[in-house]
Amino acid sequence: MAGSYDDRDGKIWMDGKLVEWRDAKVHVLTHALHYASSVFEGERCYNGKIFKGVEHSQRLRKSAELLDMEVPYTVEQIEEAKYAMLRANGWTDAYVRAVAWRASGEDMGVSAKRNPVRMAIAGWEWGAYYGDAKTKGAKIDIAKWKRPSPETIPVAAKAAGLYMICTMSKHAAEAKGCSDALFMDWRGYVAECTGANIFFAKDGEVHTPLADCFLDGITRRTVIAMLREKGVTVHERRILPEELEGFQQCWLTGTAAEVTPVGQIADYNFEVGALALDTAASYEKLVRA
Known part of the structure; x- marks a missing residue:
């Protein structure tokens, strides 16, 4: 599938029924367009099964609650709708976007208390989010923006408005020839990238920022559990930017990113080493199990 995302063949599930792709539209005075009252999920279907789909549906409903909205569908109904969309398009391997x-x-x-909450589920066939970085290692910029304090935004919500600085930071990174950008938080600690969590390795142990002011990703939690099951020590802690120089390996995690090794962050270089590659391979095996 190629071309503009508003001009494709296929089906999108919208408000309880499957509609033609080009007919899945909203009005220009939709509240979310003006005030960012929108939540979403990104999921991947492997071999006909959405990886941790129920957890994603649960988080969608929770994100909506945090924005003072109620999704008018149960987790079970959302799951049925996702698979109906996949079947209608004939996909067994695809990216799934619920909004x-x-x-x-x-x-x-x-x-906007009197306005209804609507929902749609679309999908598309999508390869590696960072292209050949999965083998060569991604090049990462450092964003000028910072992840804000949890006193200012609902950090546990996967909400559209929270991605405004992500888009700007990713554009700036791409202009420098980078794949993504790394945020610090409002205190100056290492936080996350624009759409992925980050991990570092040193002397066989793994370090990842404490998810106290950004989304605690489902893939992040999956990888932490997977590493601990392998006997790898994982430290969830606050990481200072000056510590980047001492780490040997680095990788990103996310539904879109999956597990992607990092070769460079600004002036800091990392080995695309055995632990990063083994984590990526183990995750790939897990999602297709």
């Missing part, structure tokens, strides 16, 4: 938003209605201001 819920405040629609157009009687309110068109900051307050």
